Amino acid sequence: MNAYPDSSFLASLYVSDANTPAAERALGRLQPVMILTWLHELELTNAFQSLVFRKQITASQAAAAQRKFQSNVETLGPLRPIAGDVFTRAVDLARRHTTRFGARSLDILHVAAALTMDADAFLTFDIRQLKMATAEGLRVTF
Numbered sequence: 001m002n003a004y005p006d007s008s009f010l011a012s013l014y015v016s017d018a019n020t021p022a023a024e025r026a027l028g029r030l031q032p033v034m035i036l037t038w039l040h041e042l043e044l045t046n047a048f049q050s051l052v053f054r055k056q057i058t059a060s061q062a063a064a065a066q067r068k069f070q071s072n073v074e075t076l077g078p079l080r081p082i083a084g085d086v087f088t089r090a091v092d093l094a095r096r097h098t099t100r101f102g103a104r105s106l107d108i109l110h111v112a113a114a115l116t117m118d119a120d121a122f123l124t125f126d127i128r129q130l131k132m133a134t135a136e137g138l139r140v141t142f
Helices: 007-014 019-031 038-053 060-076 084-101 105-114 126-137
Strands: 002-005 121-123 137-142
Touching: 002 007, 002 105, 007 038, 007 060, 007 084, 007 137, 019 121, 038 060, 038 105, 084 126, 105 121, 121 126, 126 137
Parallel strands: 002 121, 121 137
Antiparallel strands: none
16 A cells, blocks of 8 residues: 655654554554655654754754654655646645645645555545545545
């Protein structure tokens, strides 16, 4: 199974939070091949550093989470570039769904990437992405 995780799902795998048990269960149950893009690396790096800024984790914990993600990239699936057709699809999704779900640009990009890269499942804890992905016919799980 090819699964596209959003950043909320991935972050819960690398920094313990309320969603970590559900993320781990989903991985064990689905045993997916992850579809990962450079957007994931950017968002995870920013998420880890934001947690340091908010004093929720230490700089060394953020660095450890970053190293763990980077070491797992090949196991989870290689980082893929985001092609122009993802952005074209994202503009269409924005026109059709932002007024309904309050989607942000990065939410839309993740859903567009999942659709364009033929994901079998979309893994998220973000309610806006969940609603949009479901509306687009993606199997959403966590």
